[in-house]
Amino acid sequence: MWKSFLLVFILGLFIFSCDDGGLQKVNDFDQGPLLKNLGNQIILPAYQSLAEQNHLLTVAVGALREAPTAASLADAQLQLKLARLAWQNCSAFQFGPAEDAGLLAELNIYPIDKNQIEQNIADGSYDLSTLSNLDAKGYQTLAFLMYGDPEQDVDILSTLTEPRLEYLETVAHRIDQASQTVYDAWKEGGGDYVSTFSSEASLGVDLGSSIGKLVNALNQDFERNTRDGKVGIPVGIRSLGETIPTASEAYFGGYSIELLKENIAGYRNLFSGGQGVGFDDYLEGIGAATTGNEDLALTISNQFDQLELAIDQIADPLPMAIADQKSDVEQVFVQMQILVSLFKVDMASSIGVIISYQDNDGD
């Protein structure tokens, strides 16, 4: 009897797999050109730039370790900033190869745990792949070691002993490797995920489709990292009313708002598809409207304007902005929250993508 169950099961698979064979077009919008454009003109170049910048960063950190001078330190600091700017254009794409490689976990977990870092350096042996070291690596760890605490006036160069320099290089090397792995997985001639991304099998709006993955990934990143991480938590809105300036993304380097601007520009570029087909065209193609019956693509574009205006009201360093003009920082959060709603509710439901990620599910 069990065998016949299996037989029916297998038979069933055949029948149903035939059903699903056809090309899926949703609401008559052809996703092919959209995915080709996003994959080839937006995502792949962003990952290429990230891999290149991270490699330059690793080289600069290596040179710093070789000869710790004011010049080599300044160069490493500059390369760190350039790498972090490059990351801002990749953060929305944490699915597929990036998720497999744990890219975000390797690059940009913050706030870091200074005690854990100091402990690792003192111990001289550490496995940076483990959960216990998730907040003891990445860009912010590099910044902590290369800038020091902005509250303290320290000659940072004099603190850069060999164990610290070794830690710097180990962390930078992991960043370099992870981003290279992801770029290789995406590019043609490598893992060619860029072709998979726009292949017929990836069309549609299921959770397993490219649009399903991308819309979920960008929503999760925008909500969790852009809205909460960059602004909501430092300013206290997403941390029970208590401001945590030290939780700013570039707390040690002092350029958190600059990173935020780059990130928003990246999102805008993703939405518009750069010079090619973007989400705006998708939404227009399917006649998507807001609940108030406004043109959704236009509404989102206008909201980007509002958000950029709000960000222009504040200036680095973010902790000072929080101290001096907190309501302006809160206004940035408010504008982001409107965008979250447009992305997560209006855009996702218009396209037909189910938001499957959960923030702190019930139990």
Next chain:
Amino acid sequence: MTNKLFIISILFIVSLSACNDSDNPKPDLSVPDTYTFTRDGESSVDFSGQTARLDMLAEMKAYIGTANGGTTLSQQTLLDMFANENSPFSSEDLNSSTKQLENKTFLSDVEFFKNILISAATASESAGDATQGQAGLIARGPDRNILVDEKGWEYTQLIEKGLMGATFLNQIYNSYLTDAKIGNDVENTELEEDKNYTAMEHHWDEAFGYWGVNVDFDPEGENRFWGNYTYGRESVLGSATILKNAFLTGRTAIVNKAYDTRDEQAEIIYEQFELIAAATGIHYLNESIVDFNNGDQGNLFHHASEGYGFVRALKYSPVKSISDEQLNTILNENFGTDGDFWDINLEGLQAAKSTLISVYPDLADVADEL
């Protein structure tokens, strides 16, 4: 899609089974839609002992959960709740019940769970920040903490998911669905003294009671513990429907004395619970991978604790597909060295998921949706 074809498969089997048993001269009882069976107009179903144990675990979990908010737990109360001694529950019905969790728990695991309970009480006394090797509290999201042990195991989850395996599933697998309880030698004609059921009927019902679903099989109704998780995977696996049909068909077959059908249904139940445990394990591995990628330690401890509990539950099946060696690798290497969650890395989580998929190929196509 999978859901549909499972149902079709089941219907097909049910229809075949009906043919097999058609030589019975009496008109057979047909399979009902709800878990309702009667004799002389009165219900012949009773699983109140199982319901009581489900209630006990619910109260125990809720009590341990208060430690997440800083409450100090009493070790004595926890052990009393496990053994139902000294009236530990808020419900008088439970306190006066002769039922308990401890003596139904997989024997060689009783100490394991007692130690977790003792550890929970100790950790709750002076809970500081959790660190590797040190029990304590860790933030899970912006507005709450969870209490974890020195390995990062969340106490509420390890007890709840742990006893779902070691007690509930163990009882279904190693007691109520065995030959000793539903085999052909078990009484199925004479009624139990002062009862409206035969021994065989009652044993089947007791297995059903540990599933934790409502008798109407309403997905929105009260579905607890395994019931909750089978309906949780229903949209992907159709698992609740398969179990529903198996329990109903098997119970009907017992009434009809159609023992081949009963055995087939028992086999489906064995396989399905194992598949659900594995699928739910993959579900929480997926969540853990997301948490790891987000650098979210608190949620990772939570989800890993759940995942660990579900994978660990696989060991109670006497006919399990996964090997002891594979289980050991997942629990003691992939979930960190000796299950120390602080040592978890991304490769380990991915390896655990791959192993489960390789052992349960039915889950391969849906692994990322779980």
